[in-house]
Amino acid sequence: MYDTNVNDTTLLRLITPSSSPSNMTDYLSSLLIWTTDNDMQPNTSNTKEIILGRINSTSIPSLSTPAGPIQRVTTFKLLGLHLDAGLSWTTHISTIVSKASKRLYFLKQLRRAGVPPRQLLHFYTAVIRPVLEYASPVWHYSITQAQSRHLESTQK
DSSP states (O other), X not given: OOOEEEOSOOOOOOOOTTSOOOOHHHXXXXXXXXXXXXXXXXXXXXXXXXXXXXXXGGGSOOOEETTEEOEEESEEEETTEEEETTOOOHXXXXXXXXXXXXXXXXXXXXXXXXXXXXXXHHHIIIIIHHHHHTTHHHHGGGOOHHHHXXXXXXXX
8 A cells, every 4th residue: 555656756867879778767776666665655646757868769669667657748847937849948048038028918917907117117027027937047048049039028
């Protein structure tokens, strides 16, 4: 009988052209043994596998558990960042711009309602700007000019 589901666990293996083949199946097996020994069960319905970078993913065996195979995805949300297999930030930028745009609608409604500019600025810096800047040191250095313009136009 399991007491707890295991959520929010990340296994990571760096594979380079000079490294040995992936042993992620061994890591997963170790995790499954640990969870069993600690009366836990992995939440396999929420478990995903993503292979990041320029590597032939067909040469890497798919992961599976006794409950079934693990779905291999091309995009994944981890700690609020939307990662994609090609290491571009297209999905992340689109997602945060969409989220910020929805919040900008409320800012416009507040302005129409006659809220003073100082309070509008406070709303922007507390509710909208954090969405656009969350974890920016991780992704901002490598976005394209088009993505940067998309962010800037949202902020204006």
